[in-house]
Amino acid sequence: MEISAKYNPGAVEDKWYAWWLENNFFHSEPDDREPYTIVIPPPNVTGVLHMGHMMNNTLQDVLIRRARMLGKNACWVPGTDHASIATETKVVNRLKERGVEKSSLSRDEFLKEAWKWKEEHGGIILEQLKKLGASCDWERTKFTMDEGLSQSVLNTFVYFYKKGLIYRGIRMVNWDPVGHTAVSDEEVIHKETKSKLYYLRYFISENGKATDNYIVIATTRPETIMADVAVCINPNDERYLHLKGKHILIPLINREIPIIQDEYVTMDFGTGCLKVTPAHDINDYEIGLRHKLPVIDIIDDNGALNEKATILIGEDRFVARKKIVKMLEESGNLEKVEDYTSPVGHSERTDAVIEPKLSMQWFLKMDELAKKALESVVSERVKLIPDRFTNTYKHWMEEVRDWCISRQLWWGHRIPAYYLPNGDYVVEATFEEALAAAQKIDPKIKAGDLKQDEDVLDTWFSSWLWPISVFDPDKAGNPEREPNADLAYYYPTNDLVTAPDILFFWVARMIMAGDEFTGKEPFANVYLTGIVRDKQGRKMSKTLGNSPDPLELIAKYGADAVRIGLLLCTSAGNDTFYDESQIEQGRNFCNKIWNAFRLTQGWEVDDTLQTPENAKIATRWMENKLNKSIEIINDHFSKFRISDATMTVYKLFWDDFCAWYLEAVKPAFGEKIDKYSYDKTIDYLDSLLKLLHPFMPFITEELWQTLKQRAEGETIMLSSMPQPKAYDEKILSDFSFAIETVMNIRNIRQSKGISPKERLSLYVKGSYNCEVSSLIMKMANTESLVVLDEFDQSAQGVNFMSGTTEFFIPIEINQEEEKKKIVAEIERYTNFLTSVKKKLSNQKFVESAPPKVVELERKKESDATEKLKNLNEQLQRFK
């Protein structure tokens, strides 16, 4: 059989993925086995796969595939999120490209467009996951706006409303003038922004007329002066005591406003005078409440000044700022301007500068929910990995404010509140129930009189139900209800793999919903991945164009290669610096596996052959090495050290299996292999492929299928993961000794320019009875290994030591060079011995250090003494 020297992933991957699907291997139904469940963090329905998803979903697939092979009933539920604001923005933009403004459409017309968009682009990201090899149970694919899931959102809303946790009210919210919606506190990103601090003169008035006296007020937002309703000073500020009870005039518009006193004002900041603008600043709003001041809202939903501003009407707030500064300068109200840097809130989605704005919104009370969710993590019923995120989590849960859950958008779950003509409202999950409730208030109400709230709910108000609603949509919002069979079996899920930036948006809230509706935390472990960054440390983003297209990478290197590349360089909670060379490494590894397989395929077995001694040693060692490695891998997994587990398998395969084991058992060119060695090799390869499968599903299936005769429909996916058996450290250390010796000899060859093909003689001194001689001979290509009591002092050659065993190779050498080396070695060991001796002569060390440690130092001492003795003997030759 002719096999290519290079592994070709393309055809292999598509073939096996299709076959897995055909056989329904990813599908899970409740049964007697222990379940292992992961729900996918649902990507935005219209999103495209990026490197973060790749990392995230590779990790999930590794966990799921491993669990499946450990005999658990593994279920990975995929799905997508409707991503209210993100999707709506995209749809609005697409309409704009066609020259259609959203405002020209009715709600229904717009939603039709949005659904059309969803149908066209909705599946893309899930199809991309298939290319990665994700073994999701596609039959269970969910969408947060599916009928059932939508119902659970509405039920949840009604549930919390009736429980008194959801309320409606006018509050200062974060207004996004570009997205035209309120956003939650968590969706506001504060950025240090350069601006100016304007010092404005406000003239003091008497009987409504300006005097010559003025006070100076510093502001960053001069365009809001028309919304001023007072000027505030600190009651303890002696500089301004004489102003108590007086009034001043707002520049340009000359409206009279009072001077008030409030402890809030910092005396040593700015001028110690604060203009109070309740409509456009959260603090001013609170001062306004305390002093019962009116609210004048001069900025409209687009961020432009409205008619209440009386001047600059219709101008955008930033344009208005420039213009008003000029006007103030001309009118003599501008004292000075200073450069100033302050944090300014930006919308996470649209990057627009957030406008604090008073508006009517729906809120969910958080304190009670947060308290329980905090307890879930503190008690470690939910473990955050790495656990340092617990601190951040705690902090957030203790400081949490009520959640603004309404959004002024159309794409999403419409708030199930229905208004009566008189302004009263009822909250019910369906229109029929709402009508009935409304008729209780007023029997004359007809269906046409009820008007549903225009707003939709925050996206997270649906995704926080995800671990429940994907299994049992009726359970969310109905804590009393018996869970259905799926929920009872799969919930609580096991591990959640997600990015730390949505720890509060999503993870914390899922814990809240889980506790509220099921009384259980929705998952046991939260594995927080790092953010994938480019070489310069920038976050991968579409706008920067620094994110490679994952599908192109897969096409170029193969999915297995991409997975390994990502896995090798990730650790929980730490950002990952992506570089294509990592993927290359993955590809090279695939090729290595491919070629190891190729080698074994080329072997011809001869049943009559005896197993050579070196092959016996190698198989015995490989067996033990394999068991020890499996133990280490299991340990890494138990601690979610996924990249360490990956590296352990990587080295097990490449270094131990290929570089040592295969080289040791490999028959000489043209010769056949004995049956025992062959069978063992195939068995090891079988185990290794299984160990590798969760990390690299495709190549392992491809090779596993051809390695042995398999039954119809048999797959590595459902084979059982090798478990560690006892291993013998003595065998491992004997082999290490052989490796050390071989490497020493190779080193000598290299430094002396001796070809690996040239056979050498090897002598060993003293009580040498190591069992690995034949292995050393084969791997180091020596024709003999002779044990001597003493080396011939007159012979020319090189001495070296493996551990404390002394070897000698008779070869031509450069006397001076050799001598220098030995002298250098002697110096090194002398220094070492001195430090060890010093330690051992320290009474306190010997007394207080554990015996094991002291013993070790003694061993170091005797070894070093032995080595020095040997080295000095060697030196004698050159004298």
Added chain:
RNA sequence: GGGAGCAUAGCUCAGUUGGUUUAGAGCAUCUGCCUUACAAGCAGAGGGUCAUAGGUUCGACUCCUAUUGCUCCCACCA
């Protein structure tokens, strides 16, 4: 402004109750090899005063304090 985290080889990172470490790995680098599985490979080598300064200890990469530099989270000083 408050809080958290990080700083170990050119790069990315391990280092798991302070002592089996004279600080490891992978990648990259350098040298020699197209050896009949693999040049996407083989063999070998070099490279670190563990950010800085103190302290605790018989012993510190590991614990404490301070400093410096990055990162993240939270926060209403106009």
